[in-house]
Amino acid sequence: xxxxxxxxxxxVRATVADNGNAFLYNVVLHYWTNTFGxxxxxxxxxxxxxxxVSVLLVFQLTSRLTCNETVSLTAAALFALHPLMIGIxxxxxxxxxxxxxxxxxxxxxxxxxSHEKRLRLRYAAYGLVTGLAFLGHY
Numbered sequence: 001x002x003x004x005x006x007x008x009x010x011x012v013r014a015t016v017a018d019n020g021n022a023f024l025y026n027v028v029l030h031y032w033t034n035t036f037g038x039x040x041x042x043x044x045x046x047x048x049x050x051x052x053v054s055v056l057l058v059f060q061l062t063s064r065l066t067c068n069e070t071v072s073l074t075a076a077a078l079f080a081l082h083p084l085m086i087g088i089x090x091x092x093x094x095x096x097x098x099x100x101x102x103x104x105x106x107x108x109x110x111x112x113x114s115h116e117k118r119l120r121l122r123y124a125a126y127g128l129v130t131g132l133a134f135l136g137h138y
Contacts, residue, residue, distance in 0.1 A: 024136035025094035043092045050096035051089035055080045057103040064110055094136055101133035 011030040012023075029046060036042040059076035066072065079085060088095045108126040115122070 022094040022136060024132055025097050028097065029092075044090060047092060047096040048089050050100045051085060054085075054096065054100045054103055057100065057107065061103060061107050061110070064107065064114075098133055098137040101129055101136055105130045105133055 008027075008030060011026050029043070032046050033043060036045070055076050058079045059072045062072040062075040063069070085099075088099065105126065108122065108129055112122045112126055
């Protein structure tokens with residue numbers, strides 16, 4: 001019964017009926033549940049995965065900004081242990097994916113601004129990831 005209703009067209013139709021909220025997350029979740037099932041653990045693990053990647057990205061971002069490994073490890077640890085981030089990682093909502101995309105967007109912006117030669121590819125990557133973040137949240 002669940003597999004009958006879990007068609008891509010139904011996901012798009014339901015998202016549009018919900019004012020288009022979290023379109024990207026709903027599409028990712030659709031393919032995730034088709035691959036890993038619809039158990040509570042499976043569905044929530046998607047948010048955990050995005051949160052874990054976000055911790056690594058916070059480390060990378062602070063490494064680029066400070067060039068100090070101790071500061072980067074501290075920032076990543078504080079991010080990972082923050083109660084809000086722990087809560088976000090445990091629920092099946094778009095927040096952890098949007099957080100991850102926001103951090104990637106910030107890393108790309110830092111990369112874009114730190115080079116004198118601003119390549120169109122850097123602008124395109126920044127615009128694409130930022131757009132995906134908005135598509136994932138709104």
